[in-house]
Amino acid sequence: MCGSGGAGVMTAANMFLDAAAEAGYYALFGRSSGPQIRGGEAAALVRLGVDPITSVDDTFDIMLAIDWQGVQRFAAELPLSKNSLVICDPSAGDVPEVYVKTGAKIVHLHMKDLAKEIPGGRPNMIALGAIAELIGIPVGPLTEVLGKSLKKKRADAYEASVAGVKAGAAAAATLTGSKRLAPAKAKDAKRWTVTGNYGAGLGAIRGGVRFCAAYPITPATEVLEYLSSALPKVGGVFVQAEDELASINMCLGASYGGEASITATAGPGLSLMTEGLGLAVASETPVVVVDVQRVGPSTGIATKCEQSDLNIAVYGLHGDAPHVVVAPNSVGDCIFTTQWGVYLAESLQTACLVMSDQALGQSRAIIDAPADVAFVGKRLQAEAPAEGEVFKRYANTASGISPMPVPGQDGCQYTSDGLEHTETGTPSSQSSDHTLQLDKRQRKLTGFDYGNHWATIEGEGDIAVITWGSCTGAAREAVERARADGVNAKLISLRLISPIRPQHMADALKGVKKILVVEQSHLGQFTRYLRGEYDLPAKPEALSRPGPLPMRPGEIHARLLSMGK
Amino acid sequence: MSSCDSTATYSAKDFKSEVKPVWCPGCGDYAVLSSITKAFADLGLKPHETSVVSGIGCSSRIPAYTNTYGIHSIHGRALAVGQGLKLARPDLTVLVAGGDGDGFSIGGNHFLHACRRNVDLTYIVMDNRVYGMTKGQPSPTTESDWDASAMAPPGGTGMTPFHPLAIALAAGANFIARGFSGDPNGTAQIIAEAIRHPGFSFVAIMSPCITFREEQREWKNTMRSVNIEPTTDPAQAARRLMTDDGFNCGVLYRGNRSSYGKEKKASHAVADLDREFTL
Numbered sequence: 015m016c017g018s019g020g021a022g023v024m025t026a027a028n029m030f031l032d033a034a035a036e037a038g039y040y041a042l043f044g045r046s047s048g049p050q051i052r053g054g055e056a057a058a059l060v061r062l063g064v065d066p067i068t069s070v071d072d073t074f075d076i077m078l079a080i081d082w083q084g085v086q087r088f089a090a091e092l093p094l095s096k097n098s099l100v101i102c103d104p105s106a107g108d109v110p111e112v113y114v115k116t117g118a119k120i121v122h123l124h125m126k127d128l129a130k131e132i133p134g135g136r137p138n139m140i141a142l143g144a145i146a147e148l149i150g151i152p153v154g155p156l157t158e159v160l161g162k163s164l165k166k167k168r169a170d171a172y173e174a175s176v177a178g179v180k181a182g183a184a185a186a187a188t189l190t191g192s193k194r195l196a197p198a199k200a201k202d203a204k205r206w207t208v209t210g211n212y213g214a215g216l217g218a219i220r221g222g223v224r225f226c227a228a229y230p231i232t233p234a235t236e237v238l239e240y241l242s243s244a245l246p247k248v249g250g251v252f253v254q255a256e257d258e259l260a261s262i263n264m265c266l267g268a269s270y271g272g273e274a275s276i277t278a279t280a281g282p283g284l285s286l287m288t289e290g291l292g293l294a295v296a297s298e299t300p301v302v303v304v305d306v307q308r309v310g311p312s313t314g315i316a317t318k319c320e321q322s323d324l325n326i327a328v329y330g331l332h333g334d335a336p337h338v339v340v341a342p343n344s345v346g347d348c349i350f351t352t353q354w355g356v357y358l359a360e361s362l363q364t365a366c367l368v369m370s371d372q373a374l375g376q377s378r379a380i381i382d383a384p385a386d387v388a389f390v391g392k393r394l395q396a397e398a399p400a401e402g403e404v405f406k407r408y409a410n411t412a413s414g415i416s417p418m419p420v421p422g423q424d425g426c427q428y429t430s431d432g433l434e435h436t437e438t439g440t441p442s443s444q445s446s447d448h449t450l451q452l453d454k455r456q457r458k459l460t461g462f463d464y465g466n467h468w469a470t471i472e473g474e475g476d477i478a479v480i481t482w483g484s485c486t487g488a489a490r491e492a493v494e495r496a497r498a499d500g501v502n503a504k505l506i507s508l509r510l511i512s513p514i515r516p517q518h519m520a521d522a523l524k525g526v527k528k529i530l531v532v533e534q535s536h537l538g539q540f541t542r543y544l545r546g547e548y549d550l551p552a553k554p555e556a557l558s559r560p561g562p563l564p565m566r567p568g569e570i571h572a573r574l575l576s577m578g579k
Numbered sequence: 580m581s582s583c584d585s586t587a588t589y590s591a592k593d594f595k596s597e598v599k600p601v602w603c604p605g606c607g608d609y610a611v612l613s614s615i616t617k618a619f620a621d622l623g624l625k626p627h628e629t630s631v632v633s634g635i636g637c638s639s640r641i642p643a644y645t646n647t648y649g650i651h652s653i654h655g656r657a658l659a660v661g662q663g664l665k666l667a668r669p670d671l672t673v674l675v676a677g678g679d680g681d682g683f684s685i686g687g688n689h690f691l692h693a694c695r696r697n698v699d700l701t702y703i704v705m706d707n708r709v710y711g712m713t714k715g716q717p718s719p720t721t722e723s724d725w726d727a728s729a730m731a732p733p734g735g736t737g738m739t740p741f742h743p744l745a746i747a748l749a750a751g752a753n754f755i756a757r758g759f760s761g762d763p764n765g766t767a768q769i770i771a772e773a774i775r776h777p778g779f780s781f782v783a784i785m786s787p788c789i790t791f792r793e794e795q796r797e798w799k800n801t802m803r804s805v806n807i808e809p810t811t812d813p814a815q816a817a818r819r820l821m822t823d824d825g826f827n828c829g830v831l832y833r834g835n836r837s838s839y840g841k842e843k844k845a846s847h848a849v850a851d852l853d854r855e856f857t858l
Contacts (some may be wrong), residue, residue: 036856206856215858219849225667227659244852249845251666255659256692263656267632267663270650271671275663293653383857386850421648421664421671424627429642429649440598441643441651 015060015141016088022138027058029159031378034062035207036155038198041380042345042487044373044564045090047317048084055084057092062149062313064199066381069346069487072568074098076194077113077547078145080117080125080137081106084112091440094118099191101144103137120277129182134174135181143182148192153183156288176427204383206346210374211278213348214304215240218276220349221356222391223302224250225275227264229257229283230314233372234306238276262290265301269294270430272316272420274391274531275358275545278304278351281323282313284546285369288330295335295367295455297430298408298416300393302359304352304368306375307483309561319372320561321483321534325541327367336456338366339512343470343486345379351388351509354467362458363418369511371534372483373564393418398425406437414458460514466520468510475502477577480524480554481532482508482540485565489532491572501578514547528577529554532570536560585775587625587683591616594626601637603711606784607760608638614763614784616645618770629672632661634686636678638705638786653780655685658693658702664703665700666840672774673700676747676769680710682718683741691745694750697778699838702733704743704781706794707788715791728791741807743783745820748813749830753778755816755832756809765828772830778838785828801826805823809833 015028017023024045031043043061061067061075070279073095079085079102085092089112094100096117103125116118125137146156156179164172206214214237217228225464226241242252255261255308256323258279265275279287293396294301309315327339338358342351352368360367396417399405402575407428409416416437419426432485433441434448442448470486473493481489486507493503523529532553533540537559557565557573596614602608619629629647633639635654642649648671652660661675682690682704693702710716716730720743724735744755747798752774758766766784773780785802787795809830810816816832 082798087794140636142706198671206853207858208856212856216852219852225663227663246843247847248849249843251840251843253662253666259656260659260689260692263652263659264663264666266652267665268652268667269663270648270660271664273667275667278812280842289653290656297650297652318705383853421668422628424625425626427646427648430654431643431651433651441640470708517586541663567636 015080015145016057016079016085016092017553018054018055019050021080022136022221023056023058023080026138026142027060027321028356029156029163031060031207031380032159033146033151033155033379035205036158037151037477038201039064039195040066042070042377043379044070044377046088048087055087057085057088059091062195065194068380069491069567070564072566074192076101076148077118078141079106086433087108089113098368098409101189117342117385120193120506121189123185128185129178133176134170135178138172139178140182140185141177143179144186146179147183147186147312148189150194153180167261182356194559195312206381207378208345208349208381209236209374209376209378210342210345210348211236211306212240213345214278214352214368214370214375215244218249218302218354218356219244219250220386221353221389222274222360223276223356224248225265225268225273226250226277227253227255227261227268228277229255229261231280231283233308233321234278234280234304236379237304247298251368259290261303262287262303266290266294266299269299269301270421274300274304276304278306280306280308281326283312284323284326288547290337291337291365292333295331295337296432297380298363298418298455299430300359300363302352302355302366302368308373316483316563317372318562319484319534321371321485322536322539323369324511324535324539327369328543330534334452336459336513337364338362338459339369340366340509341369341511342368342374343483343484343507343509345374345377346381346384348374349384350387353387356391357389360393362462363393363415364455364459369483371484384541396426397425398423398579404438405441408435408437408451408454410437410454413461414454414456464510464515468508469522470505470507470509470563471522472505473497473503475504476525476527477501477530477574478506478526479503479570479574480506480508480544482511483497485532485534488565488567489570491567492574495567495571496574496578497499499575501574503574516548519548524552526551528552528555530577531556532565533557533558534561534565587732588623589620589626591620594619594646596644598643600644603790605789606637607788608641608705610760610763611638611703611766611784611786612764614642614758614770615676615703616756617763617767618774619769621771622774623671628670630664630674632664632673632675633657634677634681636681638676638678639681640650641676649844655681656666656689657681658686658689660698660754662693662696662698664744669699669840671688674703675700676703679704679706679708679720680718683743687719688847691746691750692780694747694752694779697751697753697836697839699777700772700783701770704783705786706743706783707786707792709788709791711788711791744781744831745817747781748816748820752781752834753834753836754780754830756782756830757828758782758784759798759828761785761799761802761806762804764803776833778834802828805829811835
């Protein structure tokens with residue numbers, strides 16, 4: 015669904031999603047917009063289904079254009095085929111050539127005129143009713159959704175919207191050429207509607223976060239929006255910092271004080287935070303940073319997705335600075351992976367980067383209610399030393415994790431320091447202290463039990479598709495399609511990017527003869543990372559290209575078929 | 580180590596650690612360290628409920644020389660770290676300390692916003708108008724014509740020195756004072772008053788670096804205590820700050836803004852947050 019700013023595309027699409035959810039469907043709703051702050055063209059990209067959806071499809075079945083203003087700029091993001099249906103308003107002018115030449119069937123819906131006949135009527139509600147009718151979502155769930163969002167606040171708007179939806183549905187009844195949704199399956203569990211960014215915020219709180227300092231940045235701002243209202247409810251603190259340098263360092267101060275802390279940002283902000291992350295590593299202060307990746311380098315394309323912050327996440331800190339990097343691989347997984355990230359940071363007393371991306375963060379999904387898992391961050395608590403003994407904050411323990419006191423605890427005072435230090439925390443420039451602390455900070459990460467969460471592994475086959483982040487959904491769908499074509503592949507989506515899990519990876523790749531790496535980076539950062547860090551049984555083929563276009567199942571499927579020959 | 584006796588009182592010496600400072604002989608910072616620990620003791624604070632936070636530089640080494648909880652963070656970020664700590668742990672006494680380069684150059688933005696935000700902590704800047712740790716470059720408070728440095732251009736930087744107190748006032752600091760390391764008792768009193776005052780308290784302490792600014796030995800003759808009543812009127816404070824010669828020591832401004840931050844109070848259980856997402 016697309017249209018110019020103010021046409022109400024996003025409003026209608028959100029209501030559409032609510033109604034589909036009400037009717038028992040799963041959905042994935044991504045958005046595409048230009049750089050304009052308000053207004054400008056926008057497209058709501060929705061996929062519905064009877065089973066959970068984690069990927070975009072190759073083409074859209076229906077494109078509904080309320081108007082054509084600026085919409086050709088989205089052409090590459092709105093792939094159509096000759097089987098697609100384009101619904102447009104003749105009063106909005108001719109269909110742009112780029113869509114005509116797809117061979118899609120073009121039909122007219124007089125949205126503007128129909129809206130005019132209703133007092134207070136709006137074309138987006140006509141569009142909403144029409145689409146619902148075409149694919150088989152009954153008017154009942156739609157009016158219910160309108161009631162929830164409008165009835166109390168604005169009775170007149172509610173009446174006008176219901177009338178608009180009904181008029182749109184009636185008009186669409188005469189249109190043909192659309193696929194209809196299969197009947198929804200019975201709901202066997204509660205369902206949720208969540209965006210990746212809100213999910214990350216919720217996961218953080220579930221993991222124990224009670225402090226967030228952050229600076230607004232697209233496309234991470236919704237994480238902060240969520241936390242700014244949710245944190246105070248659970249007794250936490252949210253601060254808007256003056257910049258990302260302040261964000262990360264405020265988080266470190268709060269974390270030193272005993273509160274699990276988080277900030278969220280995107281590439282430019284992460285660049286500014288790297289010095290602070292180094293302090294977290296050296297001073298062994300837990301902190302979590304959610305990086306909602308966007309197209310880089312520099313300001314890049316702020317509103318669109320790319321997986322090109324991998325290098326800075328893994329290698330961006332100066333010095334030998336081992337830390338944790340995790341990545342959610344679906345919208346719903348932003349909840350779990352962020353929660354897990356908090357747990358890891360707190361358990362390991364280090365920095366953990368949660369590498370989300372725009373396609374996960376700003377997409378809204380209808381999912382099965384996520385389990386409330388038990389990962390709540392807990393630090394190894396310190397005890398005051400015996401009389402006459404000195405407290406060793408950076409004690410060289412077998413696990414590498416040293417007990418960490420909370421200020422206020424008598425007898426455990428220490429100075430947290432980015433200077434290399436002795437076991438007590440006293441600054442030291444001696445090689446023996448440096449080596450001891452480096453070993454300790456490395457050991458605590460490599461020796462930790464990350465369980466089975468290091469990767470999502472699905473299927474069996476002699477081809478492995480290794481991927482991460484928002485490419486996972488498309489890779490999963492491609493693997494399923496390939497299986498239907500007789501080519502068996504195994505999906506490995508890495509959730510724990512760093513530290514590496516050599517044994518787990520070797521086990522997962524047993525019997526695998528060919529590897530395809532799927533990622534959204536021009537340099538092939540993930541492919542290089544895997545080749546550099548892992549001992550792979552075969553030289554991987556790479557399907558890697560930059561954003562902002564999402565990886566689609568069809569192209570991965572085609573590659574799998576050619577590899578399976 | 581101290582016992583868990585909550586009624587125990589602590590002397591200034593109890594607030595000092597065994598770690599030997601890296602400072603040069605004659606550095607003003609030794610006396611500032613003594614003033615800080617004296618102020619802590621005079622206020623009846625406990626080392627484990629007190630925290631000293633710093634960035635990077637000569638004076639920023641100070642946390643390790645105290646026996647409180649401390650953070651020696653990164654260059655310029657002391658105030659960010661200190662504010663985070665205080666907001667997370669309002670029960671602690673937080674003192675942020677550092678030098679003029681750390682606070683006004685690389686950390687200048689945080690200084691402005693810390694004044695505006697008005698978190699209840701005390702910020703001490705040991706101002707020697709030079710970068711000591713890197714061996715003598717001009718800092719934001721260096722006189723514009725000072726050129727006795729390998730890195731300063733002949734005739735000096737030509738840049739107007741930063742006026743920390745006036746800028747603090749303009750940015751909204753709630754307490755503004757100047758001290759001198761050569762008067763440790765007077766400075767201890769000022770620091771104690773700064774800690775007691777709610778909101779963001781800023782204390783600039785003139786602390787000579789006789790290694791790179793030999794001429795600062797003269798400060799002992801020029802710095803003077805002023806026994807004037809601190810004003811609560813920003814306009815009067817501005818006049819006072821803009822007309823003094825930089826040698827007046829004492830509490831110059833005492834504002835009445837309330838501190839940043841609300842009381843932390845949970846109204847929901849974490850599980851209640853699920854409701855927003857449940858269909």
